[in-house]
Amino acid sequence: MKLICFECKSDYSDKSFQYQCHCGGLFQVVHDFKAVDSEKLRRMFAERLSQRMSMHASGVWRYKELIYPELPEAFVTTKYEGNTGLYASESLQAYTGVRQVWLKAQSENPSGSFKDNGMTVAVSHARSLGKQKLACSSTGNTSSSLAMYAALAGCKAYVYVPERQVSENKIKQTLAYGAEIIRIAGTYDDGIRFLEQNYEELGLYVCNSINPWRIEGQKSMIYEAAQSLNWKIPDWIIVPGGALSNAVSLGKGLNDLYMLGFIDHLPKVAVVQAEGASPFHRMIEGNHPTLIPELQPQTIASAMNIGNLPSWRKAQAMLSQTKGVTVSVTDEEILAAKQLIDRSGIGCEPASAATVAGLRKLTASLIIDPDETALCVLTGHILKDFASFLDYDN
Ligand SMILES: Cc1ncc(COP(=O)(O)O)c(C=O)c1O
Numbered sequence: 001m002k003l004i005c006f007e008c009k010s011d012y013s014d015k016s017f018q019y020q021c022h023c024g025g026l027f028q029v030v031h032d033f034k035a036v037d038s039e040k041l042r043r044m045f046a047e048r049l050s051q052r053m054s055m056h057a058s059g060v061w062r063y064k065e066l067i068y069p070e071l072p073e074a075f076v077t078t079k080y081e082g083n084t085g086l087y088a089s090e091s092l093q094a095y096t097g098v099r100q101v102w103l104k105a106q107s108e109n110p111s112g113s114f115k116d117n118g119m120t121v122a123v124s125h126a127r128s129l130g131k132q133k134l135a136c137s138s139t140g141n142t143s144s145s146l147a148m149y150a151a152l153a154g155c156k157a158y159v160y161v162p163e164r165q166v167s168e169n170k171i172k173q174t175l176a177y178g179a180e181i182i183r184i185a186g187t188y189d190d191g192i193r194f195l196e197q198n199y200e201e202l203g204l205y206v207c208n209s210i211n212p213w214r215i216e217g218q219k220s221m222i223y224e225a226a227q228s229l230n231w232k233i234p235d236w237i238i239v240p241g242g243a244l245s246n247a248v249s250l251g252k253g254l255n256d257l258y259m260l261g262f263i264d265h266l267p268k269v270a271v272v273q274a275e276g277a278s279p280f281h282r283m284i285e286g287n288h289p290t291l292i293p294e295l296q297p298q299t300i301a302s303a304m305n306i307g308n309l310p311s312w313r314k315a316q317a318m319l320s321q322t323k324g325v326t327v328s329v330t331d332e333e334i335l336a337a338k339q340l341i342d343r344s345g346i347g348c349e350p351a352s353a354a355t356v357a358g359l360r361k362l363t364a365s366l367i368i369d370p371d372e373t374a375l376c377v378l379t380g381h382i383l384k385d386f387a388s389f390l391d392y393d394n
């Protein structure tokens with residue numbers, strides 16, 4: 001296992017842990033799967049499904065051999081995260097227009113969002129380095145997840161949260177777990193820049209998705225979904241696009257499954273952004289060579305109020321590898337999809353509903369064929385963000 005710069009490929013495995021290479025690139029964990037016996041792993045992963053209250057009962061640590069094989073078990077900080085539901089829904093099938101649609105409810109994680117899959121690994125890594133002060137910039141879900149795992153690990157969490165345009169439910173949840181909250185006048189993007197520049201001086205271990213261990217944990221989402229479907233992968237996987245950790249970790253997980261022979265082809269990926277916060281979609285659609293940050297991101301899906309996405313290069317590489325696409329949806333389209341997801345009994349927060357809205361739009365424009373199958377990732381719990389409730393039709 002190595003830690004390599006995604007841009008210039010410099011090897012940082014033997015250096016002290018940091019977030020950016022001298023060239024400005026982010027890091028990536030690179031595994032050597034040559035010696036891995038895929039058949040043996042497949043059997044082991046199936047056996048672990050019946051375990052209870054052991055580390056391997058976690059939907060992340062069940063796959064430890066593919067995520068962080070070298071980590072001594074004593075450092076693992078787990079709340080048996082993952083193990084989230086995969087639902088087929090007839091009403092959403094009709095709404096999105098594809099032959100079959102599954103919803104992967106990452107909202108069922110212990111802190112109520114997909115972040116837990118990555119945070120359990122980042123916090124376990126931090127403990128292995130003896131770090132006590134853990135930090136993040138957040139619109140509320142990363143902070144809730146970090147605060148929960150930091151409390152479990154006996155560490156202190158420091159979270160930088162925008163003063164405006166965040167769900168106060170998430171901030172209260174973060175506070176309740178005992179984190180220290182620093183409200184900032186800017187956005188998530190300002191918080192990330194601050195941490196990038198000051199983490200060393202402040203002695204902070206940063207748990208945002210610029211941390212490659214977050215990505216290693218989050219890739220387990222697609223391992224778990226593929227295992228539930230007996231390793232038959234749908235034609236399309238649809239993820240929301242904010243800071244792009246879903247997109248990047250999905251690409252990495254798919255690549256692992258393909259290289260190990262667990263799946264026989266790579267599915268196509270669609271990244272859905274909210275129209276008011278869609279710099280990545282605009283870059284891909286306009287064929288621009290670099291990301292032009294959105295200085296004032298604005299969407300009712302407050303979790304995606306992000307304009308300067310640190311991981312855009314990794315996400316761009318994932319899209320070309322999977323022959324994927326991007327799309328943007330309006331707040332109205334997000335809310336219409338959310339109402340249907342909620343009324344189907346599954347439920348989610350607005351940012352998650354962007355996936356279903358995006359799938360509907362891509363099917364209507366025939367980019368996705370009605371005869372294809374799709375899996376939409378629902379990222380956050382229905383109780384996380386009430387911004388949209390009052391607008392429901394009856
Ligand atoms: C509930 C929810 N959905 C979607 C997103 C966007 O996902 P990503 O940042 O991985 O692109 C976020 C924030 O990151 C979120 O909290």
Ligand SMILES: N[C@@H](CCOP(=O)(O)O)C(=O)O
Binds near residue numbers: 243
């Ligand atoms: N919606 C996110 C934004 C943070 O993204 P991250 O991938 O850097 O953790 C949040 O919940 O804060």
